[in-house]
Amino acid sequence: xxxxxxxxxxxxxxxxxxxxxxxxxxxxxxxxxxxxxxxxxxxxxxxxxxxxxxxxxxxxxxxxxxxxxxxxxxxxxxxxxxxxxxxxxxxxxxxxxxxxxxxxxxxx
Amino acid sequence: xxxxxxxxxxxxxxxxxxxxxxxxxxxxxxxxxxxxxxxxxxxxxxxxxxxxxxxxxxxxxxxxxxxxxxxxxxxxxxxxxxxxxxxxxxxxxxxxxxxxxxxxxxxxxxxxxxxxxxxxxxxx
Numbered sequence: 450x451x452x453x454x455x456x457x458x459x460x461x462x463x464x465x466x467x468x469x470x471x472x473x474x475x476x477x478x479x480x481x482x483x484x485x486x487x488x489x490x491x492x493x494x495x496x497x498x499x500x501x502x503x504x505x506x507x508x509x510x511x512x513x514x515x516x517x518x519x520x521x522x523x524x525x526x527x528x529x530x531x532x533x534x535x536x537x538x539x540x541x542x543x544x545x546x547x548x549x550x551x552x553x554x555x556x557x
Numbered sequence: 558x559x560x561x562x563x564x565x566x567x568x569x570x571x572x573x574x575x576x577x578x579x580x581x582x583x584x585x586x587x588x589x590x591x592x593x594x595x596x597x598x599x600x601x602x603x604x605x606x607x608x609x610x611x612x613x614x615x616x617x618x619x620x621x622x623x624x625x626x627x628x629x630x631x632x633x634x635x636x637x638x639x640x641x642x643x644x645x646x647x648x649x650x651x652x653x654x655x656x657x658x659x660x661x662x663x664x665x666x667x668x669x670x671x672x673x674x675x676x677x678x679x680x681x
Contacts, residue, residue: 482667484602491652491671492602503669535602543665548602 451475451540453549460555467523469552471536474517481519482537483512485530486551492535496521523554531556559583559670561653566675569643573679577638579653579672587611587631590656590666593638595649596674605651608636610660621647643679650674 454472461467471481481499484492494503496512499519509524519538523530536549565577577593592607606617606627615627626639636653656662657669 479665480667484668491673493671494657494667494669497657497667497669537602537667539665546604546607546666548604551601 451545451547453536453538453547455536455549455552458553461526463528463556464525467526467554469521469534471519471549472517473538475541476514476517476519476538478541479538481514483521484535484537485532487532526556528556530554561670561672563651563653563672563675566677568678570681571645571679573643575640575677577651577675579636581634586634588660590660590662591629591636592654592656592668594652594654597649607662607666609662614662616662645679648677648679650676
């Protein structure tokens with residue numbers, strides 16, 4: 450099996466910076482992806498291939514990877530960023546498709 | 558605009574069967590692999606199954622292998638999930654999801670568009 454480890458929760462004041470980490474042994478070799486899920490809605494892709502932002506995603510969202518840790522950063526967090534965030538990646542051979550357990554980001 | 562709309566969820570007894578359907582629009586359906594991903598209420602996401610553009614490559618999570626069957630009909634722009642011998646732990650929202658990386662499932666997938674989901678409850 451393969452696991453991606455995220456902190457259960459992160460709290461941030463509006464306008465401040467939130468950082469969410471995702472740890473996995475294969476991350477030095479495999480891309481990380483990040484999904485935002487607001488209450489009662491389907492997930493939305495906010496970062497792909499470690500650090501790329503899909504069209505329509507605000508610039509305040511950014512991604513990075515260093516060694517076995519991927520990080521999603523929200524600079525100048527807004528109230529509307531209050532959501533669950535999931536990292537996603539694969540094991541070292543690309544056979545297991547795994548989501549992290551999710552991080553609840555509270556902006557208040 | 559890409560749209561994915563699931564249907565077929567509902568209440569089913571343990572050991573029973575259910576078929577989920579997903580109608581896709583807004584993109585060239587047979588250019589992309591498709592997936593089902595599930596989420597038990599209040600819990601995290603789990604990839605369930607994927608199918609390549611031509612149904613030539615199919616993959617399942619260990620938790621559903623041998624019980625669930627994924628299929629697609631490119632003429633109808635639709636993908637399906639046949640769920641057999643269901644268990645209470647299969648209770649979840651089931652999302653139909655478009656693959657962003659490859660049509661063939663040769664490359665590890667990632668997912669760019671999700672439907673709103675359909676709820677399956679397995680209970681007696």
